[in-house]
Amino acid sequence: MKTQVCIIGAGPAGLLLGHLLRAEGVDCVVLERQTPDYVLGRIRAGVLETITVSLMERLGLDARMKAEGLWHDGVNLADGERLIHIDMADLVGNRVMVYGQTELTRDLMDAAPERDLEVIYEAADVALHDVESDAPYVTYTSDGTQHRIDARFIAGCDGFHGPSRKAIPASVGQEFERVYPFGWLGILADVPPCNHELIYANHERGFALASMRSNTRSRYYVDVPLTDKVEDWSDDRLWDELAIRLGPDAAAHITRGPAIEKSIAPLRSFVFAPMRHGSLLLCGDSAHIVPPTGAKGLNLAASDVHYAAAALTGFFNKSSNEGIVAYSDTALARVWKSERFSWTLTKLMHRFPEDGPFERAMQVAELDYIATSRAAQTSIAENYVGLPV
Known part of the structure; x- marks a missing residue:
C-alpha cells in the first residue's frame, strides 16, 4: 500500500490529524494496535482548550460537543480555608469546554468512513523503517500476515509506549523527565458534580480535584503514594477522603455513587526533542507527557496536530518544506510553556514528601498572592485556557 502520510495511533491525536489532512486532500492511513x-x-x-475546540469546529465535527459539552468560564483553587475563583472569561475573555476525551474520540472515529479516512485497527508488530530517508515505510501484522505501507512522511501519534519515538536514534534525541512521588487515584461515577466548575484543592492530607464529564457524570481525584493499590481504596473510603480534602462547602454538595471506573495514574513530566527526525514527525504523548494538573495532555496533542497538519499540507499542496523544517522548534516552544504551567500548578497544589515548613510556607504565600492579585489570576487564566498557537 502507498500513501502520502502514514499515521501511527488512532487516539484523538492520530484521528484528528487524519481528518485535517483528508480535509485538505492529502492521502493518509491510520494504523492502530x-x-x-x-x-x-x-x-x-475532559477539559478542552480553545485550540482543540477550534479544530473540531474547523472539521465540522463539533455538533455533539456543543450540544453535550459544558462551557466553563472559570476554575477554582482551594487552600483549605477559601475557594479562590479564577474568572477566565473576565480576566482573558476566553473559556474552556468540558467534554470527555472518549466522546471526542468517538466523534472523530464515527466520522472517519464518511470522510474517507482509512483506519486499520488491530495492527500488530508495527515497525518504522528508513525514517531518515524520503521514502520511509511501515510494516505491521494483521491476521498473521505482514503488510507494508510506503509513505512520504510518518506521523507518530502512538503515545508514550509506542514504537515511533523509539525509531529515532539515541544519538539524535534527548529526554527530559521529572517523575513525581505520587499518583492520582481517580473515580468516575454517574453522579452530579459538587460544583459547576473544577476545584483543585491543596489540603494537609493531600491534593484533591473535583471535576466532571457532564451534568450527571463526575470525575474525582486524590493523590496517593505510589505504593498504594486500587484495592486499598474502597468507594466509601475514597468518598470520605474527598469530602475532607475538598473542604466542607464542596463536601456538602458531593453526591456519592458506585465507581464506573477507578484507577491510579502515575505522574510525570517528560519531553523528547527533537519532535521531527527526517520524515518522522512526533505528536502528542509520543513526544511529551504532562502531569494532569493543568489539563494539558490532550490539548498539547491538538496543538502538535495543528502544526503538523499545516506543515504536511504545505508540503503536499504548496510544495513548501518550511513547515516541516520548523515543525519541531515550533511545537516544542508551546510544549515547554505548557510543561512549565503544569509543573508549577502541580508544585503549588501538592504536598511533596521531601517538602518541609519552608516549602509549605511558600505554597501558602503563593496561594495568598493569587487570591489577592488580578495579575496572578490573569496569568493562570491565560495558561489554563491555552496559549496561542
Whole structure:
C-alpha cells in the first residue's frame, strides 16, 4: 500500500490529524494496535482548550460537543480555608469546554468512513523503517500476515509506549523527565458534580480535584503514594477522603455513587526533542507527557496536530518544506510553556514528601498572592485556557 502520510495511533491525536489532512486532500492511513472498543475504553481528559475546540469546529465535527459539552468560564483553587475563583472569561475573555476525551474520540472515529479516512485497527508488530530517508515505510501484522505501507512522511501519534519515538536514534534525541512521588487515584461515577466548575484543592492530607464529564457524570481525584493499590481504596473510603480534602462547602454538595471506573495514574513530566527526525514527525504523548494538573495532555496533542497538519499540507499542496523544517522548534516552544504551567500548578497544589515548613510556607504565600492579585489570576487564566498557537 502507498500513501502520502502514514499515521501511527488512532487516539484523538492520530484521528484528528487524519481528518485535517483528508480535509485538505492529502492521502493518509491510520494504523492502530488496539480495537475500536479498546480505544474508546480509555478514560482520559475532559477539559478542552480553545485550540482543540477550534479544530473540531474547523472539521465540522463539533455538533455533539456543543450540544453535550459544558462551557466553563472559570476554575477554582482551594487552600483549605477559601475557594479562590479564577474568572477566565473576565480576566482573558476566553473559556474552556468540558467534554470527555472518549466522546471526542468517538466523534472523530464515527466520522472517519464518511470522510474517507482509512483506519486499520488491530495492527500488530508495527515497525518504522528508513525514517531518515524520503521514502520511509511501515510494516505491521494483521491476521498473521505482514503488510507494508510506503509513505512520504510518518506521523507518530502512538503515545508514550509506542514504537515511533523509539525509531529515532539515541544519538539524535534527548529526554527530559521529572517523575513525581505520587499518583492520582481517580473515580468516575454517574453522579452530579459538587460544583459547576473544577476545584483543585491543596489540603494537609493531600491534593484533591473535583471535576466532571457532564451534568450527571463526575470525575474525582486524590493523590496517593505510589505504593498504594486500587484495592486499598474502597468507594466509601475514597468518598470520605474527598469530602475532607475538598473542604466542607464542596463536601456538602458531593453526591456519592458506585465507581464506573477507578484507577491510579502515575505522574510525570517528560519531553523528547527533537519532535521531527527526517520524515518522522512526533505528536502528542509520543513526544511529551504532562502531569494532569493543568489539563494539558490532550490539548498539547491538538496543538502538535495543528502544526503538523499545516506543515504536511504545505508540503503536499504548496510544495513548501518550511513547515516541516520548523515543525519541531515550533511545537516544542508551546510544549515547554505548557510543561512549565503544569509543573508549577502541580508544585503549588501538592504536598511533596521531601517538602518541609519552608516549602509549605511558600505554597501558602503563593496561594495568598493569587487570591489577592488580578495579575496572578490573569496569568493562570491565560495558561489554563491555552496559549496561542
